[in-house]
Amino acid sequence: MKALPVLLIFLSTFQVLAQSSVSPSSSQRYFGLHFDFHAVASDSLIGRNLSERTLDSLLTAVKPDFIQVDCKGHPGVSSYPSKVATATVAPHIVNDPLAFYRSVTRKHGVGLYLHYSGVYDEAALVKHPNWAAQKADGTINALKTSVHGPYVDSLLIPQLNELADNGADGVWVDGECWATVLDYSPTALAKFRTETGIQAVPQTDKEATYGAFKDFARRSFIQYMGHYIDAVHRHRPTFRIASNWAYSSMMPQPIQTNVDFLSGDLTPSNSVNSAALEGRIMAAQGQLYRKPWDLMSWSFWYEFNPVQRQGDQKSAVHLMQEAAEIISLGGGFQAYYQQRRDASLSLRDLSTMAVLSRFVRARQPFCAGSAPVPQIAILYANATVSAFNQSLFGNGQTQRISGVLTALLDAQLPVDVLAEQHLRGRMSQYPVIVVSQQDSLDPAFRRELLDYARQGGHLLLIGAQTTRSLATELGLEAINQQASNPKWVILNGASVILTGPFQSVRIVGAATKPIGQFLNSEPGDPAPGIIATETTFGQGKLTAVYADLSRDYTKHQSAKLRDFIASLTRPLLPKPVVEVSGSHLVHVVLNRQGSQLAVNLINTGGRHADPQVFTYDEVPPLTNLTVRLRTDKKPARIIQQPENKSLPIRYANGIATVIVPELAVHSVLVVE
Structure with a gap:
């Protein structure tokens, strides 16, 4: 997520196996609430209005498995009286919030987790500018620490150990993968040269070795994360750690560190569809690596781009829909409510919290610990994410699949979203695999996809570049350059407008036949060109659409486009469960x-x-x-x-x- 200066949020929850009893306990991580306020140096009332009566009322009414409260946000100011020498502590702490929340939650048998900002730490870099990541021009990044520098051992690990010693059950480390940037510090560059043998460090994405430099930076973050997690576990093995958005849509690679659980926060707007996408990616990782996972809903509407805009608090039914998308996939759920700047909590939204809790609890016995039945898989390839992401880690490439996923879900089709590691060796379990705008595939994985089709599987290939890269297998010849002007197409008697881009093709294979037609206008006659084809491929089938469809449906959610996508998919699943x-x-x-x-x-x-x-x-x-x-x-x-x-x-x-x-x-x- 992008950072909000004072008002920020992020949370955690854990998946648990289905149990006959759903009474909360400090060892169970299924439903929770998150509060934070990202303390700053000018906060002068921290701890003054902490009320045991208020917290008792909240915990009694909502009965969460855990709550998560502020500890240290992106400004880097600790909102509890840390004794770590390198810490920047808020100068006016009236009462210790950490001690207060631990005491009351323990009385209720509720877990206490803390929101802690990692890589993103402004105060640490004011004190120690040599801890910062450096830009290509040699200047420092005033907000982001270097994953190669002293920060992790001098501040992060000591503070996490301190939190564990003070009785916290775990931590949700924010400002991590999504905040990590390319680092041109001398230490980073020396490691890059040693590890890769590349001596001339690239400055821009125009240089051939820029991808290698980004891959090095990604590996470096993973090593950094693994280092501090293992260090804290050695100190306190029961202390649970999640790194916000690690191994999610922003970082869909195999899990290589000892994170205790996976977590992330949904986009605050359009969160129902966001939950459907992010939940499927998290669920796949959780299933394969046996990691509990959760997603968090913002309790209020917010939009980061193009400008930051905040809207109303969401209603209970709005949040219930978001929760349903998550818990139906076997994950845990939590909601974020803003913490006051004195570290106390408001009861203004208590009735909504309680309704939401009852909704989740009623469904817990029928959702927790469930596993998907394979039907349709959408490929979300880490190779494509890594190749096209401008940042080191981010979910900008989800637009390649998000619209297609939503269209298939809106057509009542059961769909999983899987990366390479989830599909390797088990493609045959899925009758249909959808490859939507995955324009950079590992060659070995590409061969496995085609072998899957030869052996009877069905591939639905969507996108101008994706289909162009498979022209030989599809029995066609790509002609001309891609076009991007909107075009009308007709399939099964129904017309729909597509905005492209489009790839012009000519059929050259006997096993390939066209599907649908272009139109010269909505009421007009058929026009030359091929919009989709069906190719017999060994014992299986390749169905291809020579246009990008995902963004169209994300923007417009056209019923006709939904039906267009579904009509190409359903024949590939003739006997759905x-x-x-x-x-x-x-x-x-x-x-x-x-x-x-x-x-x-x-x-x-x-x-x-x-x-x-x-x-x-x-x-x-x-x-x-x-x-x-x-x-x-x-x-x-x-x-x-x-x-x-x-x-x-x-x-x-x-x-x-x-x-x-x-x-x-x-x-x-x-x-x-």
Whole structure:
């Protein structure tokens, strides 16, 4: 996330295995609340208004597994009386917030986690400018520390050890991967030359070795992170550490450090769709590496770009939709509420917090610890992210898949989002793999994708450059340059406008046939050109669309574009495990929880994707949804949870059909 000067937020929660009891305890990390205020040197009332009665009321009403409070934010000022010699402590601490929050949370059996800013530390660099990352021109970065410098051993590790010694259960380290920058300090450059053998350090992205320099910087951050995590674990093995956004969409690579859990915070606006995307990436990492994970919702609307704008506090139903997208994927959930500048908490939003808690708790037995049933996979390749990200770590490349994912979810299709490490050796589990604008693929992984298709798998290839790079396999010839002017296309009798870019192609292979047509205008006649093709490839199939589609759907969420994308996908999945009809406002998540099949249905109504709408307080229920399940035998029961409603089953030809009379926000159909 980009930093907010005073008002910033970030949190943590943990996934836990399903339990018969959902009463909170300090060892359970499923639902929590985050508070922070990023202390600055001018804060003069820290600790003055801490109220045990207020905190008792909050913990009693909400019953979180944990709370997370301010400790040290991006300004680098500690909001507790740190004894570490190199720390910058707020000069006017009336009472110790850390001691207060630990005492009261322990009484309630609630965990205490702390928000601590790592790489991003302004105060440390005022005192120790030699700790800073350096720019290419030799000047220092006044906000970001060097991952090669003394900061980690002189301040970060000692303070984390101090927090552990003072009884905190863990820390959520903010300002980490997303804050790390290219470092031209002498120490960094010496290591780069030694490690790579490259002596001339590149200054710009025009130089051939610039990619190698960025890769070195990424590896350096991972080594830095692994170093401090291992050091703190040696000091206090039970102290739990997460680095904000590590191994997420910003950093979708294999997990190589001993992080205790994964966590990140959603975009404050359009958070329902953000949760659907980020949750799937986190879930895949958590499943493969057996790491608990969570995502956090901002409790208020906020927009960083093009300018910072804050809107209203979100309603309970708005936050419930965001929570549903996350917990349906097996993750934990938490919400961020602003902490006062004296480190105390407000009860103004207590009723919303309590409603949100009851919503999550009611679904915990049916969601926690679940695993996805493979159906459709969208590739989110770390090779593409690394190749095209301007920053070292960031989620700018999610736009290549986010619109396609949302379109497929809006078409009621169950979808996972997987990186290379999740798909290698297990592609055959997925009937369909979607490759949307993944324009830089590792050659070995590319060969495995094509072998998957030869052996009977189905690839849906989307994007001008992606399809151009596979022209030989697709049985066609790329012609001319890419075009970007909007064009009308027609498929199955329905027209839709696409904005491109487009790749012009000519079919040269006998196994390739065109799908759909261009139009010279919406009411006009067909125009020359090929928009999509289908190619028999070994025992499988390559379906290709010669246009970028993702950004179109992200911007407009056109029903026609949704249907266009879905009509190309559904034929590749002729025997889906689950089919849902009756509304396009339903997102479907298909899980196994233990031995049982669990179908999550999420009502995504409401203007959550509209940048002009801060929040809304009503999501109309959906009625009479038809759910069809392919099962080996007739299920004994299908129960709608947490409503505990047994649904009548019709069973014929291996398909169990039920009608869901009403879907409020989120229900789970548990198949027994």
